[in-house]
Amino acid sequence: xxxxxxxxxxxxxYLQGIRAIGVxxxxxxxxxxxxxLYNHFPSKDALIAAYLERRFVRPPPSAPDxxxxxxxxxxxxxxxxxxRRFASPDFRGCPFVNAVAEVGSTDRTVKKIAKAFKESRxxxxxxxxxxxxxxxxxALATQLVLLVDGSIAQDLVRDDPAMARAAKEAAKxxxxxxxxxxxxxxxxxxxxxxxx
Numbered sequence: 001x002x003x004x005x006x007x008x009x010x011x012x013x014y015l016q017g018i019r020a021i022g023v024x025x026x027x028x029x030x031x032x033x034x035x036x037l038y039n040h041f042p043s044k045d046a047l048i049a050a051y052l053e054r055r056f057v058r059p060p061p062s063a064p065d066x067x068x069x070x071x072x073x074x075x076x077x078x079x080x081x082x083x084r085r086f087a088s089p090d091f092r093g094c095p096f097v098n099a100v101a102e103v104g105s106t107d108r109t110v111k112k113i114a115k116a117f118k119e120s121r122x123x124x125x126x127x128x129x130x131x132x133x134x135x136x137x138x139a140l141a142t143q144l145v146l147l148v149d150g151s152i153a154q155d156l157v158r159d160d161p162a163m164a165r166a167a168k169e170a171a172k173x174x175x176x177x178x179x180x181x182x183x184x185x186x187x188x189x190x191x192x193x194x195x196x
Contacts, residue, residue, distance in 0.1 A: 002040045004030055009051050014095050018048055018102045048103065052113040055095050058120055071128040072175070072182055075144065079168030082151060086161035093156050094149070121145055134178045147171055 008029050012021045023044050027037045041047040085091050092098065096114035103110045125144045129137035151167035154160070172182045 001032070001036070005032075005037055005040055005047070006050055006054050009047055010054060013048070013051050014092055014098075015090060018099060023047065045107070045109065048099065048107075049109045049113065052096060052099055052110065052117075056113060056117050056120075071131040072180060075125065075128050075175070076168055076171060076182070078144075078148065079151070079164045079171060082148065082155075082167070083161045083164035086151075086155040086164055091155070093152055097149070097152075118145065121148070129178075132175075132178075132180050134180065136178070140174060140178055143174055144171055147174075 005026065009021075009026050012026060012029065023037055023041075024034055026047070027034045030037075037047075041050060096117045099110050100114045122141050122145045126137045126141035129140050134140055147167040147170055151163045154163040154166075175182050
């Protein structure tokens with residue numbers, strides 16, 4: 001029952017908005033009483049937190065023996081994945097940003113989960129950049145995350161999946177400026193083969 005409640009809340013919160021959906025709507029959608037819902041989640045805030053935790057899928061850690069080319073491919077394929085998601089008719093942006101925007105920054109639990117999610121993505125980029133031997137992997141990881149979030153915002157406003165492609169091209173520029181070869185062959189940093 002708990003999973004049914006979460007799956008229903010996930011769909012309704014993401015597609016219609018957290019503020020627009022009350023626990024009575026979630027309960028009615030499943031065909032249960034609000035009391036039954038409250039037996040599993042004592043408040044709407046607890047249900048919102050569980051919804052976000054359910055969506056928080058941590059990216060896989062990089063293998064220590066992963067090649068530099070694989071790291072470049074992984075970074076750039078992030079934008080290919082975004083383009084596919086943007087093309088979906090039910091894409092409504094980042095659920096974590098949406099939750100902070102709707103619930104407000106005063107809800108510390110929502111903001112904490114959203115911040116942890118965003119940080120996990122930045123760290124994922126940083127680890128791949130470190131594999132490539134990028135000198136300031138920390139700063140470049142932040143810039144790549146900004147490209148991801150910016151492309152999401154642009155897609156929502158323009159309804160144009162090509163925004164992910166534009167972000168990918170900008171990512172290539174940033175990577176090249178950091179000395180990473182993003183073209184064919186093995187990835188290199190500043191003219192040397194990147195560490196493997």
